Amino acid sequence: MRFERREHPSASLTLLAPIGAVLAALVVAGLLIAIAGANVFEAYGLILKGAFGSRLGFSETLTRATPLILTGLAAAVAFRARLWNIGGEGQFYMGALAVAGFGMIPALAGLPAPLVILLCLIAGAVAGMILLLLPLGLRLKFGVDEVVTTLLLNFVAVLFVSLMIEGVMKDPLAFGWPQSVPVPREAELPKLMARTRLHAGLVIAVVMALAVWWLQARTVFGLRSRAAGLNPRAAAFAGVPLGRTLVAVACLSGGLAGLAGAIEVMGVKGYVTTDLSPSYGYSGIVIAMLANLNPIGVIGAALFSAVMFVGADSMSRALGIPSYIADVTVALSLLTMLVALFLTQYRIRR
Amino acid sequence: MSVLLDILGSVGMWEAVLRIATPLIFGTLGVLLCERVGVLNLGIEGIMTFGAMVGWLTVYSGGDLWLGMLAAALGGAVFGLLHAVLTVVFGLSQHVTGLGITLFASSFSYYVFRLAVPTSSSPPTVEPFRAYPVPGLSEIPVLGPILFTQTAPTYLALALVAVLAYGLYRTPLGLAMRMTGENPHAVDAQGIDPIRLRIGTIMAGSALMGMGGAFLTLAAFNSFFPTMVQGRGWICVALVVFALWRPGRALLGALLFAFFDAFQLRLQTVVDGVPYQLFLMLPYVLSILALIAMARRARVPQALMQPYRRGER
Known part of the structure; x- marks a missing residue:
């Protein structure tokens, strides 16, 4: 058996790859559900019903997709330039913490809400940027691989959040629970649907996906970041300033992940805890890969993950299957997607 | 100042060093093996989690402690095989595949754990490895309690350092492995299949990672709970760079x-x-x-992260 590279990977195959990957992941996860002793079709039916079956479920799915779109974009823009930002989780927390900290400034009280929201979003994005620029600096200056440093910084970031919310940012009214002071009312994102948690963050996330698509498809920066990823040496020969391009990519990627954290605090929680993120940062990596690093595709992949997470929660309550099945399915779909992409690029010959 | 000296002077502290180092030694040796044949294995964090879970589950359901270690090693090897098929046979991105393995292995572990223990406020415990004082040697003052009153897996980890150091540098197999990490074409020209060698080595390295995880639930603690590996796997990946890809230095790094x-x-x-x-x-x-x-000093194996396909440059 050997593999032969396809000269022209067909467009339809490339589009089918994520669908095939998701189906394969669902089949394997179905086996795990069956082993646990439940009816697979009933389980998947309940997942769909939980995610779409009611107004509340549907709004929860969209609420859950919001941070996932942003962390997915964060990973997608970085991976495209071969910047291995695995630190989305930490950047998410720094963005969240920055909003809570920024909200403590007394001068904000008199400002109009849209301005406060804008400033808070910027604060969150900048915090995420800083946490990614650190490991990028180490790579550019000392040649330290950013995969491991960004991974390690995730743990440092969560501990830093814990330090702050048990220290200077602790909410004195939270009955001793370690949580930050709430963000000011002016910084709360408006709701999109009454009596649900769905908030304007979803619009911001979708606009960001479109903006990233435009940046990558229509600007010099997009071309350069792609060239830097495809072949850094050739790109350098062609006059692409590698260092500067990577810094810009890191600002965008870290900024998006920080924005995800900021929006989650401003739209859903209102304050920061150390369990704010059910690993949104890591899921973002899966979502970016499922989308084949395409910013518009990220929206679809984030929706798929959100359906799994929200649906599995309600399915779990009904059938007693651990809701970790959602994490298993999403993680599996990353592996199956890698294989599917491979099959679009290679032919298997006997 | 006297407080610091008290801590440094206490036997308990130095005894703990070797105990804390053990999972790191297993894990670092595992990563080291994989990278020596040219494959980055970021699956380690998940493989350690799976080893911790399956080791604990084996003992919890009535198995022997060593059976638990064996189950963890086998589980690790299976995930290693998956990683090897994707990265070596298919030549997929080692970064992304490794992360995928980590996400899959850890969520799968939590899933199985929750199936086995549906509801629990406090995780159920098992009877862990007891310290095994080496007869004679453990009676040496100071050194005895520190070095020779450890649990059996710790001795195993130390022995593995010696085995790997000897194996990598003094045996034909070790030479072939190191060469595969530097130049797989040369290995192929010698009549050794670098692809098979890579697959086998990744499985062995992943088995070690699984055992490192099992040490956590079967010796360091006595129960399993989600997120218990706490980035130890990633620390091992960093330690391999610190160790300059040498087993002896890996031990030193883990101890430090x-x-x-x-x-x-x-x-x-x-x-x-x-x-x-x-x-x-x-x-x-x-x-x-x-x-x-x-x-700056790191001399990375030259073929690290480069898939090998026969007849392709």
Whole structure:
């Protein structure tokens, strides 16, 4: 058996790859559900019903997709330039913490809400940027691989959040629970649907996906970041300033992940805890890969993950299957997607 | 100052160093093996989680402690095989595949754990490995309790360092492995199949990672709970760079690291006014510093992260 590279990977195959990957992941996860002793079709039916079956479920799915779109974009823009930002989780927390900290400034009280929201979003994005620029600096200056440093910084970031919310940012009214002071009312994102948690963050996330698509498809920066990823040496020969391009990519990627954290605090929680993120940062990596690093595709992949997470929660309550099945399915779909992409690029010959 | 000396002078502290180092030794040797044949294995964090879970589950359902270690090793090898098929046979991105393995292996572990223990406020415990004082040697003053009153897997980890150091540098197989990490074409020209060698080595390395995880639930603690690996796998990946891909230095790195960890644990209890989170950050910050210190000196295996396909350059 050997593999032969396809000269022209067909467009339809490339589009089918994520669908095939998701189906394969669902089949394997179905086996795990069956082993646990439940009816697979009933389980998947309940997942769909939980995610779409009611107004509340549907709004929860969209609420859950919001941070996932942003962390997915964060990973997608970085991976495209071969910047291995695995630190989305930490950047998410720094963005969240920055909003809570920024909200403590007394001068904000008199400002109009849209301005406060804008400033808070910027604060969150900048915090995420800083946490990614650190490991990028180490790579550019000392040649330290950013995969491991960004991974390690995730743990440092969560501990830093814990330090702050048990220290200077602790909410004195939270009955001793370690949580930050709430963000000011002016910084709360408006709701999109009454009596649900769905908030304007979803619009911001979708606009960001479109903006990233435009940046990558229509600007010099997009071309350069792609060239830097495809072949850094050739790109350098062609006059692409590698260092500067990577810094810009890191600002965008870290900024998006920080924005995800900021929006989650401003739209859903209102304050920061150390369990704010059910690993949104890591899921973002899966979502970016499922989308084949395409910013518009990220929206679809984030929706798929959100359906799994929200649906599995309600399915779990009904059938007693651990809701970790959602994490298993999403993680599996990353592996199956890698294989599917491979099959679009290679032919298997006997 | 006398507080510091008290800590450094206590036998308990030095005994803890070797205990804390053990999972890191297993894990670091595992990563080292994979990278020596040219494959980055970021699956380690998930494989350690799976080893911790399956080792615990085996003993919890009535198996022997060593059966638990074996199950963890086999489980690790299976995930290693998956990683090898995707990265070596298909030549997929080693970064992304490894992360995928980690996400899959850890969520799968939590799923199986929740199936086995549906509801629990406190995780069920097992009877862990007891310290096994080596007859005679454990009676040496000071050194005896520190080096020779450990649990059996710790002795195994130390023995593995010697085996790997000898195997990698003094045997034909070790030479072939190192060569595969440098230049797989040359290995192929010698009539050795670098693809098979890579697959086998990744499975062996992943088995070690699984055992490192099992040490956590079967010796260091006595129960399993989600997120218990706490980035130890990533620390091992950093330690391999610190070790310059040599088993002896890997042991040194793990010990040095464990020393700081044991030291900060004891310091936390005596130093007032410093938030405990700063102490907990120390291991991760130290790993990053170790990476910076070694980045210039590191001589990375030349074929690391380069898939090998026969007849392709």
